[in-house]
Amino acid sequence: MASNLRPWEEPVENKCPVKFHNVDFCAPAAHDNPYEMYDYFLEHEPIRFDEKNEVWEVFRYDDIVTIERDTETFINGEGVRPGIPPDPGMIYQDGEQHSKQRALVSSGFTPRQMRKMEDRAREIVVDLVDKMLEKDEVEIVTDLAGALPSRLIADMLDIPEEKRPTVLGWINMIMMGGCGPEYVTDEVNDAFEGFCMHHEEMYQDRLAKGCTGSDLLTIWMNAEINGEKLDESQLLFEHVLLNVGGAETTRSAIAGGLHQLSLDPKQYDALSDDPSLIPNAVEEIIRWVCPFVNMYRTATRDYELHGKVIKEGQQVGLTYPAANRDPSKFKNPHEFNIFRDFTKEARHLSFGLGPHFCLGSNLARREIRLSLEEMTQRVKKISIPEGKDVEYVSSSFVRGLSKFPAILDPR
Numbered sequence: 352m353a354s355n356l357r358p359w360e361e362p363v364e365n366k367c368p369v370k371f372h373n374v375d376f377c378a379p380a381a382h383d384n385p386y387e388m389y390d391y392f393l394e395h396e397p398i399r400f401d402e403k404n405e406v407w408e409v410f411r412y413d414d415i416v417t418i419e420r421d422t423e424t425f426i427n428g429e430g431v432r433p434g435i436p437p438d439p440g441m442i443y444q445d446g447e448q449h450s451k452q453r454a455l456v457s458s459g460f461t462p463r464q465m466r467k468m469e470d471r472a473r474e475i476v477v478d479l480v481d482k483m484l485e486k487d488e489v490e491i492v493t494d495l496a497g498a499l500p501s502r503l504i505a506d507m508l509d510i511p512e513e514k515r516p517t518v519l520g521w522i523n524m525i526m527m528g529g530c531g532p533e534y535v536t537d538e539v540n541d542a543f544e545g546f547c548m549h550h551e552e553m554y555q556d557r558l559a560k561g562c563t564g565s566d567l568l569t570i571w572m573n574a575e576i577n578g579e580k581l582d583e584s585q586l587l588f589e590h591v592l593l594n595v596g597g598a599e600t601t602r603s604a605i606a607g608g609l610h611q612l613s614l615d616p617k618q619y620d621a622l623s624d625d626p627s628l629i630p631n632a633v634e635e636i637i638r639w640v641c642p643f644v645n646m647y648r649t650a651t652r653d654y655e656l657h658g659k660v661i662k663e664g665q666q667v668g669l670t671y672p673a674a675n676r677d678p679s680k681f682k683n684p685h686e687f688n689i690f691r692d693f694t695k696e697a698r699h700l701s702f703g704l705g706p707h708f709c710l711g712s713n714l715a716r717r718e719i720r721l722s723l724e725e726m727t728q729r730v731k732k733i734s735i736p737e738g739k740d741v742e743y744v745s746s747s748f749v750r751g752l753s754k755f756p757a758i759l760d761p762r
Contacts (some may be wrong), residue, residue, distance in 0.1 A: 359511075365520045371648065375403045376668060377433055377531035379745040382644055386685065389673035398656050404433045404531065406647065406666040407659075410673040412680045412697060414656060418648060418667060419704040422446070423446070425667060425705065425718060427647035432647060433666060434532040439586030442707060455581050456589050458574040459567045464569050468503065469717050475502050476718075484729065484761050486738055491755040495726075496606035499718055500598040508590075509566035521546045522594045529595075529748035547574060550587050567593070600642045600701075601718045603744075603751025608636030608719065609726065610741055610755055611687045613733035618689050632689035633719045638699035639687050641672040642751050646703065670695040674700045701713070732760040 374381055389410060392399060397411045409415055418425045426445045430437045437443035440761070479498055483489045507513045524542035528535040557569050571581055571589060581589065581689055612619040619633035622628055644666045654661045661667055667759045676684040702709035711717070726733075735741070735757060742754040 368544075373403070374399075374401065376401045376406070376408055376645075377404050377533075377747050379530055379747050382747050382750060383743065383745055385672065386676060389670065389676060391528055391685065393673055393677055398659050398661075400659070406433050406668055407655070408668045408670055409659050410670050410677075412674040412677040412700065415669045415674045415700060416704055418669060419700075420708070422706060424651055424654055426651055427648060429482075429588065429649035429664075430647065430666070432529055432531065433668070435528075435535070437645050439582075439584040440592050440708075441585075442450075442592065442603050443586060451576065451579060452581070453706075453710065454576055455573065455574045455579070456710060460714070463715070465713060468507065468714055469721070471506055472499065472503050472718050473721050473725075475499055475506075475606065476721045480729055483759060487758070489757050491609055491733075492752055495722065496604075496609070496752075496755070497598070497602045499722065500601040500715075501607065503718065504594060506596050507567040508553070508593075509564065509568075515635050518546070518549060518594070521549070521575045522591075522598065525591065526595055526599065526749060527746070530746055546591065550590050553590075554583065554586065554688075560572070567761075579620045594713070596709065597714070599751070600709070600711070601715045601747050603638050603642035603716065603749065604633075604640050604719050605722045606722070606752040606755050607640035607642075608632070609733060610752060611636070611639060611690075613735070613757070615687065616732065618687075619727065619733070621689065622723060623731075624726070626724060628689060629723050629727075630716075631691070631693070632723060633688065633716055634693055635689050635691050636698065636719060637701045637716075638651045638675045638681075638691075640751060641675050641699070641701045642749055643671060643701070644747055644750050646707075669700075671700045671703075730759045730761055731762045734758050734760070 369601070371391055374388065376382075381719055392408070392410045397414060398409050399405060400407055404641060409418065422445065426444045427449070429438060431442055439454055439652075441449065446450050476495075476499060479495050481493050483491075486494075489495075501519050505518070510518060521542040524539055525546065528539040528543075548731045553568055554572075557566075557572055560663050562569050562572050567591065568586070573587055574580060612622070618632075647666045647668050649666050650663055652663050675681070678684050679699075682696060702712040702715075735755075739756045739758075741752050744751050744753045
């Protein structure tokens, strides 16, 4: 009889929980529907060694928090993806250099800038929902969840309208390379080369104009602290990070959140009836979806965890979606609950923790909130057309919906 088990599974005696062997954590398929696997590791093997990629994986909430906070023992400077070397970007820096670079990049995310971005984001959301309500059937990923952050980022950078589809295509391809070295294909390299040329054109254009504009790249070029500025290579990789991190988190959270709400009309109606619930719903959506699967740190010394020794120089993967479903921290962790009391439970780790906490988290929260406000007030019901279903991105780096066909019932 043919086995129904996946390649990394084998049964154990007495029908105990499935035991997982030889998981390739860089393989996209390992994360296509990962929560049974995460549950096993959370309970039985909270740290394991991925032999194929020669990296450790950590799953429990408290362990990830400990590693994130111990910036002397676990560093970013050797790379945050398995086998992919570091670049001059902020996320690959540690200590004083990271603090200085982050402060310079933060110049584009001041309270004044955030208010300006929120106003523009609201205009975009209203326009996108207007257009969706004109259609018999919509695709929420492309029509709203993906369109909002990509348009907002393009506006922030003042990218010409005619170039925006090309830039978006490059960014989507570059993200595919985040799974590991074997996924850095010629297409990924070509996309990165195209983006570099695009960045150089923008950089030279700002120089020619005397850096007098108000777009985000100009703000970064003008930023200065104690006589130090971002150099051209740093500007390039912050530009890449903004597009990859800024777009992916928001797209996945909006699409994933609306999908869960469509499956639970009572929770959707609760947000319609009481918009004050939306900020808490945003946090539950971010916990539930957890757009980034993991980030890696490198050990600067031998470190023992649950009886296993991480050797100096080895990488450790922080599996955020598993931590966000850790039953020791979240009541009924596999239940989507917009009423979850985060004052009595842990805060999700979807944006990381410590000095590398996501710089764009506040902007992402605002975009998700604005989308929920507009949808719940203008759309009575979201349903999936008969014979269709959602589809997920297959990746070991990011997790979210790639397709969400829907019919919107307007109010």
